[in-house]
Amino acid sequence: MIAIENFSQPTAAANDNYIAMTLISTSPSGHVPVMLSEVLDYMNIRDGGIYVDATFGHGGYARAMLEMADCMVYAVDRDPLAERRAMQITAEFEGRLRFIRGNFGDLESLLHSVGVDHVDGICFDLGVASSQLDDSERGFSFRHDGPLNMRMDGGRPNAADVVNAMDAEQLADIISHFGDEKFASRVARAIVEARKESPINTTARLAEIIRRVVPRSRDGIDPATRTFQALRIYVNDEMGELERGLIQGERLLSPGGRLVLVSYHSLEDRMVKEFMKTRSGKTPNASRHMPEVTPLHKPSFSLVTRKSIAPSSEEVSSNPRASSAKLRAAERSAAPVWPNFAPNKRTVLNS
16 A cells, blocks of 8 residues: 655645656756656666666656767657657757657557667656646646546546546545545545536545545645545556556566666555566565575566665755655566566456
8 A cells, every 4th residue: 555654745735746756947848857867877878778768758867868878768658748848859869869659558569669679778757747737737636626637648537537437435445545545435435425416527626525524634735635646546557557567678678778767655666676576586485484485587687776765865855746756776687588477457447
């Protein structure tokens, strides 16, 4: 379950903004990504290398990689607005950036479609950009009233479809699992009752419904925060996308290639941690009194970071939204790809 205290901020002004771990600055691109120097360092960028920015967003990581070395960068993002931002960088770096519209859970097929089979590094920034939260039309945030959407790609089903169609038990499961909301059942029942009057189609109305049944916490986080987070994770299949992205990253990386991820809540970090530990042969024994377990497969990764790396105090001071970020990195070995484990499944509404 998500440990909210691991990534919330102790101010009322934070509210749902702690989910967005991206600093909007006065730089030419208007954006500075979290832990930029650390990501570049662990990616081991070099001339002639081929790299993937799997979560292009505003292009902060991609631009920095292109400036750092004479390399090729493939950028992936499902947000249609990201494609527009990529056009400027593509022209600026004379064809060394290629943007591919799509989900990073489809990374392998996306790269194969442009003739790329192997790469030297892949980075993921799993946060939500501040620009997405600040745009009321996207429906991610309750700070501004807008349509209840929350889809990264603007598609369907969106958050309104979910809250207006699922029964109380299904809603409670989503809110509890993806939001770690202890009042999940109460929230779900309130949603079902409220929609009997009229459909819940705006962020303001949903937030009002939640606030009526969830008490405000001592840390000042808005009562709607956890439910909004849960719905966002669900409608975008964020955990399923991450699981598929990790598996496909293993297939795409050349020996010595780096896999670098920045995550922002415990669900994400736990999946990344367990994937890297397992693939590096660090699976713990069931008991310390039992003989050491021999891995069934040769390690396909070696850990570059034994523990998660946190942002510097200076970065957190200038960008409090980065306070919960955790970076993990691993290096691909020459061992064969491991067999797939079952992909993360979810209930999907008919669109």
